[in-house]
Amino acid sequence: MFDLRFYEIWREQVFVEKLINGIGTSVSLMILGGIIGFIFGLALATARGSKIGLLRIPSAAFIESIRNTPLIVQLFFVCFGLPMIFEYRWPFFASALLALCLNFSAYYAEIIRAGFENVEYGQSEAARALGLGKNDILAYIVLPQALAKVYPSLVSQFVFLFLTTGIISEVGVEDLTWAGRYIADRNFRDFEVFIVLTIAYALLSVIFRGVLTATGQLVFPWNREK
């Protein structure tokens, strides 16, 4: 009978510290990446819906190239490829954050674009009939309704993307996945370590989902089921 030895994780203080730091790194990367990626995504979605080809075509090309390539390739490209050309050295955390932001932005952009397309035409027409200009119509009428419509999808995407962030441990960012491997490499208790990681990721996902859903109810109070 296989005997479970979770204490092999707790008994070394350095293991516990790595786990806690890992959670901090994963969560802060996700929050930063989520917010910056969302802002990029918003810009991309607007550009992709634009009538100006100079905005629309590059943004569509960017979105499609991100959505049709693996995150790990994008990550290596940003961490090792780009620095060769532009001759910069960033800490791995920053490179990983950039890669995640670029990746998230493409997925968010597509969801937000779906939201734009789902706002009834009558809404912008009524706004025009009141004399509102294009920018006001976008900012005050179309955008809030578009975001409200796709908010649940944005939350799901956020949580899904959180679960893919473990890949950044490949470039040496000491996130939660990296901490798990660090511990398992030293105490050989892979089963216990990855059970703990599984529970940690699941809990964090549930917390993210809960917080984001509650935030949505505050931000979009009209958007409730009747």
Place this chain on the structure above:
Amino acid sequence: MESCVSLTNLNKWFGSFQVLDSINLSISIGEKVVICGPSGSGKSTLIRCVNALEPFQSGSVNVCGISVEKNGRNATDIQRRVGMVFQQFNLFPHLSVLKNCTLAPCRVLGLSDDEAESKAMHYLERVRIPEQASKYPADLSGGQQQRVAIARALTMEPELMLFDEPTSALDPEVVTEVLDTMVDLAETGMTMICVTHEMGFAKQVADRVVFMDEGKIIEIATPEKFFSEPTHERTKFFLSRVLG
């Protein structure tokens, strides 16, 4: 009498289909005009050309002393002076009733929030729903929503009001509350163009009734004359259908 709207030889096509065919119509300040006709006759398109929601190909449209450009480049100059009420209300679902009314006055006319709010409350009282000001549109009945839409347009203090079948999407029992609001508005001297099938409203309020078919104006007459002695066969046929 000074004219508020003047359409001269207005033509519009959707592709190869001509929706408006040589329309000539002049409407004086303070006048109430009801436009009726079978569906697809171009009534809605006509009033949408008046507030520059639709571009047109030839002819001229002059509204409130401004000549509307065919490509709609000066559309917002017209739209801030002309209020419009739609068949489907088109209230902004994410804004409270009060915000629905104050957004355009704040953004377009540059009013302060306080000024816009007191103006909006004034018009919400006029349409008799000030108590709903803090609610969202989804919490209101159809008739109430349409009255908010009227108040929203009025808060811009337009020189002309357009109504595009304002009661067609309403339950029969709330049609009257919207029509009463429109009658009240007419009594204040507002210039109004209404596309509607409510013949009772036309009789009560209209100075002139315009009958359209296949993109043309077939007949223009005072309501007394229009309903009692229509001159064209097409008008007689339409009236026999509508009045039953």
